[in-house]
Amino acid sequence: MIEIRYESRAIYLYLESEQVRVYPRPFRAPLQDLKKCETIRELEAWEYKYACAFAVRSLAKKDQPSTEIRQKLKRKGIGEIAIDKLIETFSDMGYLDDRAWVERSIEKERRKGLGEGVIRSKLLSKGVSSEIVQQLMSETANPDAERGRMETLIAKKFKNKDLNDPKEKNKAIQFLLRKGYSYDVITSYF
Numbered sequence: 331m332i333e334i335r336y337e338s339r340a341i342y343l344y345l346e347s348e349q350v351r352v353y354p355r356p357f358r359a360p361l362q363d364l365k366k367c368e369t370i371r372e373l374e375a376w377e378y379k380y381a382c383a384f385a386v387r388s389l390a391k392k393d394q395p396s397t398e399i400r401q402k403l404k405r406k407g408i409g410e411i412a413i414d415k416l417i418e419t420f421s422d423m424g425y426l427d428d429r430a431w432v433e434r435s436i437e438k439e440r441r442k443g444l445g446e447g448v449i450r451s452k453l454l455s456k457g458v459s460s461e462i463v464q465q466l467m468s469e470t471a472n473p474d475a476e477r478g479r480m481e482t483l484i485a486k487k488f489k490n491k492d493l494n495d496p497k498e499k500n501k502a503i504q505f506l507l508r509k510g511y512s513y514d515v516i517t518s519y520f
Contacts, residue, residue: 332367345370353407377412385416389425393434396426397457428458432466443483446476448510473515480511480519493520 333344343351343364350370353359359380367373381403388394388402396417403413420426432453439449446467453463484493484502491498499520506516 381408381412381416395428395431395458445510
């Protein structure tokens with residue numbers, strides 16, 4: 331039978347006097363079901379059930395890649411076996427699709443007016459595979475559209491500025507570089 335010890339910062343689970351899990355507090359889960367677990371397999375089944383409920387709630391709030399769901403579950407103290415099973419099941423069911431998530435994220439960030447460099451950096455910081463990001467960025471790349479987004483951004487930000495003035499031109503270039511546009515695209519405009 332699982333023994334549960336509550337301490338100020340965590341909940342410790344012991345099975346036959348051996349510590350098997352540590353859940354950070356506050357841990358919002360139905361612990362009365364956990365008390366019924368007698369083996370590690372039953373504990374893993376309980377964790378999987380809890381992880382599924384958590385993932386469904388999390389995905390209902392916003393679209394996320396599998397790496398983000400994995401990180402959230404790890405922070406909750408869920409075991410790797412339950413997490414791996416959940417990621418595989420949800421991917422098979424179509425609830426988690428990193429490739430589709432990357433495609434939607436690229437389009438969303440482009441609509442915001444961001445350049446390819448910042449978009450790539452944001453996606454990689456989410457832990458998505460660099461191969462997927464690179465492949466989709468190159469598949470959907472359109473230099474004319476990128477230049478159009480850049481021109482729209484310049485028109486909005488610098489509409490009352492004289493871009494022939496070297497100081498204003500430098501400000502515009504720095505602004506575009508921070509937005510993720512490559513120096514080659516920027517210099518082709520000026």
